[in-house]
Amino acid sequence: MADIQAEYLACPIRQVVSRFGDKWSMLVLFMLNRSETGVLRFNEIRRLMTDCSQKMLSQTLKNLERSHLVHREVYPEVPPRVEYSLTDTGRSLMPAVTALVDWGKEHFAEVVTD
Amino acid sequence: MADIQAEYLACPIRQVVSRFGDKWSMLVLFMLNRSETGVLRFNEIRRLMTDCSQKMLSQTLKNLERSHLVHREVYPEVPPRVEYSLTDTGRSLMPAVTALVDWGKEHFAEVVTD
DNA sequence: CGCAATTCCTACTTTTTGGTAACTATGCCA
DNA sequence: TGGCATAGTTACCAAAAAGTAGGAATTGCG
Numbered sequence: 001m002a003d004i005q006a007e008y009l010a011c012p013i014r015q016v017v018s019r020f021g022d023k024w025s026m027l028v029l030f031m032l033n034r035s036e037t038g039v040l041r042f043n044e045i046r047r048l049m050t051d052c053s054q055k056m057l058s059q060t061l062k063n064l065e066r067s068h069l070v071h072r073e074v075y076p077e078v079p080p081r082v083e084y085s086l087t088d089t090g091r092s093l094m095p096a097v098t099a100l101v102d103w104g105k106e107h108f109a110e111v112v113t114d
Numbered sequence: 115m116a117d118i119q120a121e122y123l124a125c126p127i128r129q130v131v132s133r134f135g136d137k138w139s140m141l142v143l144f145m146l147n148r149s150e151t152g153v154l155r156f157n158e159i160r161r162l163m164t165d166c167s168q169k170m171l172s173q174t175l176k177n178l179e180r181s182h183l184v185h186r187e188v189y190p191e192v193p194p195r196v197e198y199s200l201t202d203t204g205r206s207l208m209p210a211v212t213a214l215v216d217w218g219k220e221h222f223a224e225v226v227t228d
Numbered sequence: 229c230g231c232a233a234t235t236c237c238t239a240c241t242t243t244t245t246g247g248t249a250a251c252t253a254t255g256c257c258a
Numbered sequence: 259t260g261g262c263a264t265a266g267t268t269a270c271c272a273a274a275a276a277g278t279a280g281g282a283a284t285t286g287c288g
Contacts, residue, residue, distance in 0.1 A: 104126025
């Protein structure tokens with residue numbers, strides 16, 4: 001039997017939740033994943049997520065980029081064009097995210113009875 | 115093609131994240147799931163999660179109970195005994211949670227490079 | 229010149245979340 | 259009588275997350 005305390009303190013749940021448990025991260029990943037080209041521009045995401053403010057989207061994307069889940073490609077044009085896409089690491093997270101989504105679809109009715 | 119906006123506003127990710135994306139919920143579920151008997155008392159969980167305050171644990175358990183993921187059984191003894199366990203709905207969430215955990219174990223090193 | 233488009237950034241404020249410490253109730257045990 | 263244990267609650271405070279509003283940079287277009 002492993003040392004439960006030590007295992008707990010390095011728990012991956014805590015890391016994942018503290019990094020991606022915010023209001024918008026999973027949603028952005030989901031949008032990028034379901035996009036047909038695999039690529040979305042800043043304002044395309046904004047239009048998909050109308051109630052996410054510009055500031056929060058920018059902040060969320062920066063966080064995901066720092067965490068190497070999202071790749072940011074800048075085209076030096078005017079007006080500027082910036083394209084976002086999932087990295088390999090980002091793509092590897094998607095099965096877990098869609099598992100959560102599927103659970104939500106199937107079971108959330110049992111949860112929201114109040 | 116479905117109406118992306120409507121689909122988005124009812125998105126299961128938002129519901130799941132807003133209900134269980136807090137600091138302790140997933141961790142409590144995980145602890146209950148891995149317990150051998152499937153049952154844990156309040157102070158047992160506290161001892162497993164030493165850095166979760168009494169208040170937060172109580173609050174988290176109450177939230178999970180309201181959401182029907184956790185069952186709370188009170189034994190009218192002195193001193194009181196209260197046992198917590200996963201409901202069927204709670205158990206149904208576990209594959210998604212462990213998917214997240216497994217992803218964390220495998221990929222978090224790629225993420226924390228700063 | 230003035231405005232539009234695009235992708236941000238910054239200051240300020242509000243809301244939400246989490247933490248600390250103290251208090252409750254009950255009965256056993258010395 | 260005075261702890262001790264269990265499972266909480268409450269009031270208060272600090273920190274973090276999120277929202278609002280405005281600015282900045284670039285260049286083409288009328």
